[in-house]
Amino acid sequence: MKPCHDADGAVATAAPPREAGSPAAPPPRLRRVLLAGNPNVGKSSLFNRMTGLHQKVTNFPGVTVERKVGRAVTPAGPVEVVDLPGSYSLAPHTIEERVVRDEIRGADGPPPDLVVVVADATNLARNLFFALQVLETGVPAVVALNCADAARGEGISVDAAALARLLGVPVVPTVGRTGEGVDALLRAVGEGGAVGTAPAPRWRPEAEAAAAMLAGPLAERFGGREEARRRLPEILGSEGRFAEMAAGLPPDLADRARRERAHLAARGVDAATASAEARYALVDSIAAEVVHAPVATLSWRERLDRLFTHRILGTLVLLGVFALLFQAVFAWSGPLMDGVDAIFGWLGGRAAAWMAPGLARDFVVDGLLAGFSGVLVFVPQIAVLFVLIEVLDDSGYLARAAFLLDRLMGKAGLPGRAFLPLVSSFACAIPGILATRSIKDPRDRFATICAAPFMSCSARLPVYAMVIGALFSGGTVLGFLSTGAAVMIAMYLVGIAAGLATAGVLRRTILKGGRSPLLLELPAYRLPSPRSVLLEAGRRTWLFVSRAGPAILAVAVVLWCLATFPRDVPLEKDYGAMRREAAASVHSSAPAGPDREAALKAEEGRIARLEASERLSKSYAGRLGHLMEPVIRPLGFDWKMGIGLVAAFAAREVFVSTLGVVYAAGDDGEGTSLREAIRRDVDPATGRPVFRPLVGLSLLVFFVLAMQCFSTLAVVRRETGSWKWPLGMLAWMTSLAWLASFAVFQVGSALGY
Amino acid sequence: MTLQETPLGGASRIRRLTGDPALRERLVELGLSPGSVVRLLRRAPLGDPLEFQVRGYRLAIRGDEAASVEAEPA
Numbered sequence: 001m002k003p004c005h006d007a008d009g010a011v012a013t014a015a016p017p018r019e020a021g022s023p024a025a026p027p028p029r030l031r032r033v034l035l036a037g038n039p040n041v042g043k044s045s046l047f048n049r050m051t052g053l054h055q056k057v058t059n060f061p062g063v064t065v066e067r068k069v070g071r072a073v074t075p076a077g078p079v080e081v082v083d084l085p086g087s088y089s090l091a092p093h094t095i096e097e098r099v100v101r102d103e104i105r106g107a108d109g110p111p112p113d114l115v116v117v118v119a120d121a122t123n124l125a126r127n128l129f130f131a132l133q134v135l136e137t138g139v140p141a142v143v144a145l146n147c148a149d150a151a152r153g154e155g156i157s158v159d160a161a162a163l164a165r166l167l168g169v170p171v172v173p174t175v176g177r178t179g180e181g182v183d184a185l186l187r188a189v190g191e192g193g194a195v196g197t198a199p200a201p202r203w204r205p206e207a208e209a210a211a212a213m214l215a216g217p218l219a220e221r222f223g224g225r226e227e228a229r230r231r232l233p234e235i236l237g238s239e240g241r242f243a244e245m246a247a248g249l250p251p252d253l254a255d256r257a258r259r260e261r262a263h264l265a266a267r268g269v270d271a272a273t274a275s276a277e278a279r280y281a282l283v284d285s286i287a288a289e290v291v292h293a294p295v296a297t298l299s300w301r302e303r304l305d306r307l308f309t310h311r312i313l314g315t316l317v318l319l320g321v322f323a324l325l326f327q328a329v330f331a332w333s334g335p336l337m338d339g340v341d342a343i344f345g346w347l348g349g350r351a352a353a354w355m356a357p358g359l360a361r362d363f364v365v366d367g368l369l370a371g372f373s374g375v376l377v378f379v380p381q382i383a384v385l386f387v388l389i390e391v392l393d394d395s396g397y398l399a400r401a402a403f404l405l406d407r408l409m410g411k412a413g414l415p416g417r418a419f420l421p422l423v424s425s426f427a428c429a430i431p432g433i434l435a436t437r438s439i440k441d442p443r444d445r446f447a448t449i450c451a452a453p454f455m456s457c458s459a460r461l462p463v464y465a466m467v468i469g470a471l472f473s474g475g476t477v478l479g480f481l482s483t484g485a486a487v488m489i490a491m492y493l494v495g496i497a498a499g500l501a502t503a504g505v506l507r508r509t510i511l512k513g514g515r516s517p518l519l520l521e522l523p524a525y526r527l528p529s530p531r532s533v534l535l536e537a538g539r540r541t542w543l544f545v546s547r548a549g550p551a552i553l554a555v556a557v558v559l560w561c562l563a564t565f566p567r568d569v570p571l572e573k574d575y576g577a578m579r580r581e582a583a584a585s586v587h588s589s590a591p592a593g594p595d596r597e598a599a600l601k602a603e604e605g606r607i608a609r610l611e612a613s614e615r616l617s618k619s620y621a622g623r624l625g626h627l628m629e630p631v632i633r634p635l636g637f638d639w640k641m642g643i644g645l646v647a648a649f650a651a652r653e654v655f656v657s658t659l660g661v662v663y664a665a666g667d668d669g670e671g672t673s674l675r676e677a678i679r680r681d682v683d684p685a686t687g688r689p690v691f692r693p694l695v696g697l698s699l700l701v702f703f704v705l706a707m708q709c710f711s712t713l714a715v716v717r718r719e720t721g722s723w724k725w726p727l728g729m730l731a732w733m734t735s736l737a738w739l740a741s742f743a744v745f746q747v748g749s750a751l752g753y
Numbered sequence: 754m755t756l757q758e759t760p761l762g763g764a765s766r767i768r769r770l771t772g773d774p775a776l777r778e779r780l781v782e783l784g785l786s787p788g789s790v791v792r793l794l795r796r797a798p799l800g801d802p803l804e805f806q807v808r809g810y811r812l813a814i815r816g817d818e819a820a821s822v823e824a825e826p827a
Contacts, residue, residue, distance in 0.1 A: 089782040093775065125808040126784050272774035276781040280789070293809070305811075311798040403813050407799035416802075517776055517818045518802055519783060522811040 030071070030080040032110075033189055034103055036134060037118030038127050039086030040396075040523035042146045044068075045176035045532040046118055047083040050186065057539060060099045061108070066437070074190030079113075088126075090133040091233065091241060091276075094440045104137055111139060114193045116185070118144045121151035121158045121173070122524060124291050128283045129276075131167070135196030136230055141169045142193040144185050148173040150524060155294040163290045168197025177529040198286070200229060201278035206269045207236060210260040217253050233275035236261065242271075301525055308400040318401055321392065322423060328384050329427045329458065336380030344373035362564065371556030374651050375549045378428060381458060382544050385427045386537035389420065389435070394528035399520060406518060412500040413507030415439060415518065418448040422499065425455035426492075429712045430548045433719055434540065441516035446720060447503040450729060453712050454499030456492050456704060462653040463703050464488055470675040471696035487700065495704045498736065547718065551711040555650045562621040563647065563658075569618040575611045582607060609664035616661050621646050635702065635741040636695040636749075638683070648708045655703075694748040698741040706737035754826075756819035757803070759793040765824035766790050772821035780822065784808040790827045 035050075037043045047055075051070025060067045068083040084103055085096035092098035102108055104115055117134050119127035135141055145160055164171040170188045174181035203211060211232050218228035218235075234245040235257045242261065246254040261271050270277075308314050348365045355361040392398045398420060406416030417439050425432030432452040439445040456464070468484045477486040507513075582603040590596040616622050617639075625642030632642055640662045647658035656674070663677040681690040707713070713726040720726075759765045767787050770777040784807045785791065792806040802813045 089779070091778065091782070093779050123808075123810040126810060129782065129784075270770070270777065272778045273770065273781040273786070276778060277786045280781070280784070280786045305794075309795060309797065309804070314798065399813075403797055403802060403804065406813075406815070407797060407801045410801075515815075517772075517779075518813065518815045519779060519818075520802070520813040522804060522813055524810075 030078055031113040033072070033079045033081045034084055034112045034115045035081060035118060036084045036100060036104060036115055036130075037086065037144075037146075038088055038120065038130055040521060041086070041118050041120040041127065042176035042526075043086060043118045044083060044536070045529045046144060046146060046174060046182070046185075047081065048529075048532050048535050049176055049179045049182045051081055053535075057543075060103075063095050063099065065096050065099050072186060072189070074186045076190030076192075079189060082112075087130065089130060089276075090137070096440070104134060104139060113140065114189060115139050115141045116144055116189065116193075117141055118146050118174075118176075120147050121145045122147050122154060122156055124158060125280075125283055125287045128286060129279055132196075132198060132201070132279055132283060135167060135169065135198060136200065138195055138226070138230070140193040140195050142185070142188045143167065143169055143171045144181075145171055145173045146176055147524075147526075148181065149175045149178070150526065154299070157292045159290045159292075163286070166198060166286050166289065169194045177527065177532075199282065201275070201282045203236075203274055203278040204269055206264055206267050207271075207274040207278070210236060210264055213260055214253075214257060217256065221249065221253060236264070236271050236274055304525055305400070305522070308397065309403060314400075314404055318404055321397070321401070325385065325388055325423060326426065328388055329381050330461075333381040333384045336384075337377055340373065340377045340380060344369055344376070359564075359567070363560065367557050367560030367564075370560070371553040371650075374556050374654070375545065375552045378458070379541060379545060381427055382431050383537060383541040385424060385431060386540045387533060389424065390533040390536050391528045392420075394526060394533060396523045396525045399522050402520060403522065406520075410515065412451070412504040413444075413515065414448055414451070414500075414503050415441070415444050415515065416520070418444065418451075418503075421448050421452055422455055425452040425457060428457050428459070428544075429453040429455065429709065430715050431540070431544055433712070433715055434543060434547070436719070443507065443511040443513055444516060446725065447506045447511050449716060449719065449725070450506055450732075451499035451503040453707060453709065453729065453733065454495045454502065454705065456495045457652075457709075459652040459709070460491075460703055462656045463648075464491060464700060466656045466659075466674065466678075467696045467700055470678045471691060471693045487697070491700055491704050494701065498705055502732070547715050548711040551714040552651060555710045556654075559621065559647055559650045559654070562624070563616055563619050563643075563661075565620060566618075567615075569615070571611070571614055571618075573610070573614070575607055578607050578610075579604065606664075609661075612661050613664035616643065616658075634745065635738065636692075636698045636745040637702075638690055640681075640690075641699065645702075645708070648703075649710055651711075652703065652708055692753070694745060694753040697748070698745040701744050702737045702741040704737075705733060705740055707733035754824060756791070756793070756805070756814075756822040756824050757816045759791075759819075759824065761793055761795065764790050764792045764827045766827035767822060767824050769823040770821060771823060772818065776818065776821065780814075780818070783812055784810075785812075785822060791824075 035043055035047050047068065047070060050072040054072075055068055055070030057066055057068050059065060065085055070081045070083070072079055072081045082103065084100045087097045087100040089097060090101045090104065092101050104112065106112065115134055117131040119131055131141075131143055143163070145158060145163070148158075151158060158173075160171045160173055170191070170193060172181055172185045172188050174185055176182075202208070211229075214232065214235065215225060215228055218231060219225045222228045222231055231245070234241050236242075242257070246257065249257065264271050264274070308317055348369050351364050351369065352361060355364060389398075392401075401419065402416035404416070405419045409416050409418055418436070421432040421435040421439075423432075424435050429452045432455065433449050436445045436448045436452070439448055464487075468487055472483045472487050475483040477483055481489075583600060586596060586599045586603060590599050617625075621643050622639075624646050625639040625644075628642040628645070629637075629639045632638075632645070637645075640659065643662055644655040644658045648655040659678070660674045663674060663681070678691045679689065682688070683690050707730045713730060716726040716729060717723055754765075756765060756767075767785055767789055769787060770780055770785070772780070781787075789808065794804045794806055794811065796803050797813075800816075802815045803819050804811055804813045
């Protein structure tokens with residue numbers, strides 16, 4: 001990447017600046033400035049530069065399209081800046097593009113005061129196409145000629161003054177990544193921009209003739225020839241948009257338009273593309289005047305492309321990137337997660353010391369604080385994941401990965417783009433599901449959402465580790481792989497296979513329909529801007545906390561209640577008497593001193609665990625476990641595991657700590673005593689161990705496949721807009737898990753394992 | 754011939770688009786307008802999609818879409 005040259009702060013102005021609002025009558029609201037442009041032009045980093053930290057993110061009404069709003073200060077006063085989704089055309093093909101069109105036209109409210117069209121200087125032609133569309137709407141505009149540094153680096157020069165003259169609006173060279181030119185842009189925004197004066201695109205004569213036929217009646221309908229002309233592309237454009245437009249026209253005018261379209265088609269003019277072709281003709285003539293590009297050479301960009309898309313090396317790089325993501329999520333985040341754990345451990349200790357023993361203290365320590373820590377312990381991992389995803393996205397690598405994987409993902413009916421949400425789901429399904437927003441086709445997106453929870457998330461890992469540690473340690477497979485590692489890998493593969501199969505089945509049934517076409521831009525490689533990466537990763541992490549947090553916390557509190565109440569149950573043993581006997585026996589056998597204190601403490605801990613275990617088995621959660629036993633018996637599970645399964649609904653890893661309470665195992669930090677307890681547990685009816693390897697395998701398969709995460713369901717509900725999807729997901733995943741575990745256990749038992 | 758049959762590295766001039774109207778419109782908006790010249794840079798390792806140089810940038814489309822664009826050597 002070439003360094004930036006001098007900050008070219010000069011604004012090439014075409015028209016005298018408009019008055020920025022009369023000082024006598026201050027405007028009642030902030031002037032609204034829209035930031036629009038093609039995808040991958042650095043619009044968001046420019047937005048971050050303009051608004052700093054003064055921004056907030058909501059959704060556009062009625063759709064899950066993010067609306068980023070910020071406040072920027074121009075020399076003429078503050079303005080409100082809205083960062084619109086990246087868009088290739090104002091003739092919308094996606095929900096995002098529809099939002100962009102409606103915002104720029106002011107379809108649902110007052111029109112914007114100004115549109116800043118962000119155009120990539122290295123790729124001006126396609127960017128000008130969109131810029132011209134915006135200018136044709138007649139809205140005051142400013143063009144930000146972004147990536148000015150990259151253009152200079154590639155030897156491309158764009159004559160900003162000439163462009164401003166041809167378009168009739170101010171043109172400001174900017175570099176969003178470094179902030180170069182942003183002051184000049186804010187100045188131009190403060191001055192209010194200008195209405196474009198570029199000539200209207202000249203259509204082919206046949207289309208012009210049709211336009212002339214319709215111009216009169218349309219002018220009547222839309223109040224003026226100019227406005228009528230602006231609507232013409234929709235009338236002569238693609239069928240879908242014409243149908244939408246025709247619905248709002250008087251019947252006779254719609255019929256006339258239909259006749260003109262048929263007429264054009266008969267003469268070999270493509271009504272669908274006539275308008276776009278005409279605009280490109282204009283774009284090409286403008287670009288020819290203002291862009292001076294050298295003859296392309298084999299640049300470092302092409303070399304990188306050759307590496308990343310190479311049959312073997314590219315695949316290796318991709319695997320390396322996956323390995324990096326996994327390493328970051330599971331290893332590098334470790335210390336941070338331990339830190340969160342330590343903070344909550346400390347808080348719990350403080351609360352326990354400050355509050356009187358009793359129900360309220362138990363609620364705060366084991367219910368509330370445990371619930372908060374259940375949310376926050378995942379935050380470091382997810383933040384690290386989001387930072388890496390942003391870096392990969394901003395650098396341009398993600399598009400290459402999608403290019404590599406498109407064919408492979410296509411076998412599951414998914415687009416190449418779906419791989420990232422799925423990879424993210426190995427950390428947690430929720431960020432994965434949020435990341436599906438980058439998939440435009442709703443069928444592709446919903447299929448990906450349904451595949452995501454099958455990926456083995458990090459909350460499943462403690463369960464895998466506990467079961468594998470207890471039952472599959474020792475021995476090797478294929479001579480080199482330890483049995484434990486082999487089982488672990490198998491569980492990941494089972495999840496991936498089930499997820500992709502689910503997506504494939506959905507795309508062939510409920511979400512039937514051909515694959516939407518792939519139109520994937522492979523943007524130039526860029527050094528990501530640390531500022532943008534951190535802002536965006538922070539924003540997404542907060543989205544995780546705010547979306548998943550309340551659900552996790554609420555479920556944790558409910559489950560605490562289920563595991564705690566009722567309190568006044570008759571207990572089988574008199575724990576008070578046991579404590580007294582134990583104390584007496586310690587006093588008689590050990591001399592006074594630290595040894596006696598330690599022995600007393602150990603006895604007290606042992607009896608407290610026994611009491612907690614019995615209380616849990618008699619609580620509502622315990623009763624649920626007993627109630628479930630007939631249903632889970634065919635899978636090899638007993639009521640103890642049933643309690644664990646109920647508790648796992650708060651977060652899967654709670655299964656481990658719950659079994660710890662059930663088995664009255666001490667918490668030695670390593671889980672060894674739980675593993676020991678599990679191995680020792682014998683079924684009184686058969687005399688065989690409760691946790692045989694076969695039962696462990698059945699349990700693992702159940703955890704891979706079952707939907708046991710209320711927060712995921714809550715997020716799916718929000719992202720799909722209905723309960724239909726999360727409930728269907730719950731039913732499908734739970735049935736699949738039950739059937740698979742049933743098959744594993746029954747077949748295994750029949751074979752004598 | 755169609756864009757799908759373009760030789761690797763070869764430049765082609767687009768003649769006509771034959772896909773469904775929404776796809777035709779989008780392809781033209783992305784720069785694949787009749788008369789413009791595109792170059793096939795590479796195919797993905799599994800043969801699909803195809804990466805083209807279009808009006809100074811790179812666009813990947815699948816073979817199915819490329820087959821709907823008629824072109825001639827330029």
